[in-house]
Amino acid sequence: MVVRFWGTRGSIPVALTAPDVKRKLVSALVKAAGRNLDTPEKARAFVDAELDFAVSHTFGGNSSCVELDTGGPDYVLCDLGSGARVFGNHVLASRGPSGQTFHVFMSHVHWDHIMGFPFFMPAYLPGNRVRIYGAHAVLEEAFRRQNAAPSFPVDFSRMGATIEFVPIEPEREYDIASLRVRAKRQRHSGDSYGYRFSSAGKSVVYSTDSEHALTDLDETASFVEFFRGADVVIFDAMYSLADAISVKADWGHSSNIVGVELCQMAEARQLCLFHHEPVHADEAIERLLTETRRFEEITRGDRKPLLVTAAYDGMEIGL
Numbered sequence: 001m002v003v004r005f006w007g008t009r010g011s012i013p014v015a016l017t018a019p020d021v022k023r024k025l026v027s028a029l030v031k032a033a034g035r036n037l038d039t040p041e042k043a044r045a046f047v048d049a050e051l052d053f054a055v056s057h058t059f060g061g062n063s064s065c066v067e068l069d070t071g072g073p074d075y076v077l078c079d080l081g082s083g084a085r086v087f088g089n090h091v092l093a094s095r096g097p098s099g100q101t102f103h104v105f106m107s108h109v110h111w112d113h114i115m116g117f118p119f120f121m122p123a124y125l126p127g128n129r130v131r132i133y134g135a136h137a138v139l140e141e142a143f144r145r146q147n148a149a150p151s152f153p154v155d156f157s158r159m160g161a162t163i164e165f166v167p168i169e170p171e172r173e174y175d176i177a178s179l180r181v182r183a184k185r186q187r188h189s190g191d192s193y194g195y196r197f198s199s200a201g202k203s204v205v206y207s208t209d210s211e212h213a214l215t216d217l218d219e220t221a222s223f224v225e226f227f228r229g230a231d232v233v234i235f236d237a238m239y240s241l242a243d244a245i246s247v248k249a250d251w252g253h254s255s256n257i258v259g260v261e262l263c264q265m266a267e268a269r270q271l272c273l274f275h276h277e278p279v280h281a282d283e284a285i286e287r288l289l290t291e292t293r294r295f296e297e298i299t300r301g302d303r304k305p306l307l308v309t310a311a312y313d314g315m316e317i318g319l
């Protein structure tokens with residue numbers, strides 16, 4: 001299984017600005033001073049080996065959309081944030097306009113998680129099938145409303161693909177697209193649902209837009225059980241711990257620190273920080289990642305190391 005990230009930003013898409021690009025260029029040029037980088041090959045090797053991630057890359061700006069590539073014929077996605085636009089164009093370019101089936105598991109219907117659908121080209125093309133799974137009663141209504149006048153020019157009824165809304169119940173096991181799937185209700189405004197996917201002995205948890213009260217021991221135990229032994233936990237780490245327990249308590253999101261604690265208790269293998277705060281520049285997200293790794297190290301005790309990564313648009317995790 002390969003996990004592929006098409007959108008990793010929380011709440012609203014963001015773009016790199018001209019000052020951002022200039023800051024990266026200036027850092028790279030200063031670091032390259034005195035080096036004889038007179039061919040693209042030498043320059044590329046320098047960029048790969050010697051520049052910080054925040055200088056040579058960007059975490060990216062699209063909102064939540066994650067693909068689980070099982071190697072099967074159907075596509076599997078979590079959420080349809082603005083990253084779904086880029087994913088849809090990739091599908092058209094690589095597999096052509098029709099004949100595809102998409103299984104989409106929705107955490108919830110907040111705008112940042114559905115806003116890519118009006119720009120998801122395969123949904124307009126006859127011969128494609130889109131099955132949208134979710135536990136919210138308002139699932140279909142939310143999608144229809146965002147494609148309706150006066151907010152959007154093309155009505156939902158004019159989308160040419162076969163689009164089905166499939167209700168699922170939390171805490172029940174389903175077999176869909178060669179994956180075993182279970183949903184879990186999470187603490188968030190209007191509720192959100194996390195998903196645990198398993199296939200061929202590997203498991204991935206997608207848990208975004210979820211606030212945790214570690215003081216609630218039953219709730220904590222239920223998440224530890226949900227994350228138990230997962231190969232990857234994709235986790236809402238929008239806030240730092242200080243944010244999460246002060247001004248932004250009850251805003252429905254979690255922190256990097258809570259992610260480490262839950263994954264350590266669950267003996268998960270990898271924590272992948274996700275749903276990045278839109279005000280954070282690349283340097284701030286990289287700093288959060290470094291701090292999270294340090295926190296994992298000093299709290300590890302005699303447990304196995306927990307790998308900590310931060311998702312970026314275009315990142316792949318092979319399992």
Ligand SMILES: [Zn+2]
Pocket residue numbers: 010011064110112113209275
């Ligand atoms: Zn969100």
Ligand SMILES: [Zn+2]
Pocket residue numbers: 108110188209252
């Ligand atoms: Zn939300």
